[in-house]
Amino acid sequence: MDQASNVIYIAGSGRTGSTILDVILGNHPKIVGLGEIHRLSIEPDIRKCGCGTEINNCEFWNPLLKQISNEKKIPFENWWDFFPLTLAKEKKIVKYLPSLLEILLMIGNKKILKIFLKQSLVKKYFEIIENSLFLYDKISKYSDVPYIIDSTKNPVRMKALYLSRPNKIKIILIVRDGRAIVASAKRRIKTPIEVGTTNWVTTNKNLELMLRTISKEKYIVVRYEDLCDDTENIFRKITSFIGIDYDPKMLRPVKGNFHQIPGNPWLHNNDDDVIEIKKDERWKTELTKDELRIFNNIGSSLNKKFGYR
Template identity: 25%
Template sequence: MQSDRPIFVVGCPRSGTTMLQLMLHSHPRIAVPPETRFLVPAYFSRKSYGDMRQAENRRRLAEWIANGRNTKFRELGLDKAEFVQTAMMGPGSFGSVIGTVFKSYAERFGKSRWGDKRPSYFKHVDMLMRMFPDAQFIHLIRDGRDCVASLKEMPWYTLDSFHAVSNWAEAIDFGTRNARRLPADTFFQLRYEDLTADPESELRKLCAFIGEDYDPAMCEPRHVARVAVPAHKVWHRNTHGEVTTARSGSWAARLEPWEIALCEEVLGDRLVSCRYELSGAPKAERQHLSAYKAAAGKRRAARWRKRNRDLLVRLREPGPLPALLTDGQRTRAGLPVQRPRELVNG
């Protein structure tokens, strides 16, 4: 039986997750859209939408997704009214409304399986598992020094190098914990450098993990970049070319000496554990270490505040969360597997 489990691509920003998104989207059975911005905000605002067993509440949530200024729904090429109607007629759970967006996107391409890519999801694996209990996660790892160098150059990145260094440390730490606690068929890690050096071998391993046959088109992601990468995202221009190792190790010319020293001092153990060699840079200066610790502390405190607010909402969950769209999701809920195109009125 072919799998219909959702696939989530995660990792530190600028780790190559867009390239991996396109590789997956190149598969004949899988559709992974451009990044959206509704899933996490919707989850943390779920109390305001109420019980999703009520069709009117499903309509309100679906309309916010379809019409919200920052949800990026318009980049999916879906009909708003049709999506809202489908969500209203679909299963009565929060995850089902969210999942209907991605399911509809997959159907646009005649595909039966969907995925989603957003680097910061590495912090929200637990949340995603609550909504999609049969989900699979692919964590892409890239040399932290290259990630920091690339983040610095992004027009949308408004934070400093200290936050960038902390971001990579967070991604690695979350990945380590997720790999330890999640089943082997749920969480998979691979390195950007290995993927670009030998795409076929790495993608064959990846396909074995997600339960799909390898397809050679996955090694040529540039062919779908025009469809799956919005034109305004000029920072993804490299995805329109061949898969290349040219950017690996470019941090040596893109980072300041003090940034290299900071990366290797505070990320050294993590870099080595991920099989990256250190350059032997001198010790970081005290003020840089202090600034890094301050940035890491701010990020940690923000995560805890959000986590604690969410725990309060969980005490009185406004309605069922798990999606009821895939065979695995329905089986877990004790429901029969759906026939194709069958809808369930909540």
């Protein structure tokens, strides 16, 4: 088997169904789903894996991380200090445009990027990308599976991974009705509709800028609602895009069998043994007329672009 793993990157804004997409695809015999893998190096001694055990003690991650610590000659006790997979301020980089790193990634020219590789933020960022690719290759070899999923969603990470390994990365862009996304943010963390809509539009703009220099055959756009209504067909499309056979068994992942790093409390809170896609359209009754008006002022053109009326 080729040493370098193939990366399936799930991009999109939060609350689009990326977790369930990762879990179902990760249930395919040729794919391992890693979830929001950048969080692996954030307090892995107390942070829980998708299986419910702390990352450092999990049956999947523990032997792998020990192997990596051994190979890199770093102590297992605090491996994450020596092998970071995210910058402490990664979230900030994405929100407050534009840093030199982001501009370079948007331009997407490797020669120009090379000139700035010594600049401290750019250097640090590409070190975590290198660590991430090292980890993916280890997992691919360890699990004897050619494809891994990174569902971090962050557009900066997406583009940096793409520029580092352009021939081995495919991107799934998952979108959902913006009204559902702002309603979810309102419900969960009381985000005002205006703020939620602006965040959603900004994330998608950043994504669009990063995608501009990536050729169209490298990514596919999937709508959350289609994934729920037309599940088999959409997964047939996705597997054919990746270049693997469709396997109907993947649609029924069993809880506790997957080790995605959660970005979403859903992975721990779900009581069902078999995970199924359930369409969530609570926004239809949750948003007031005034809130819908605020959403439409800021977000209706983007929503229409994704095909929502």
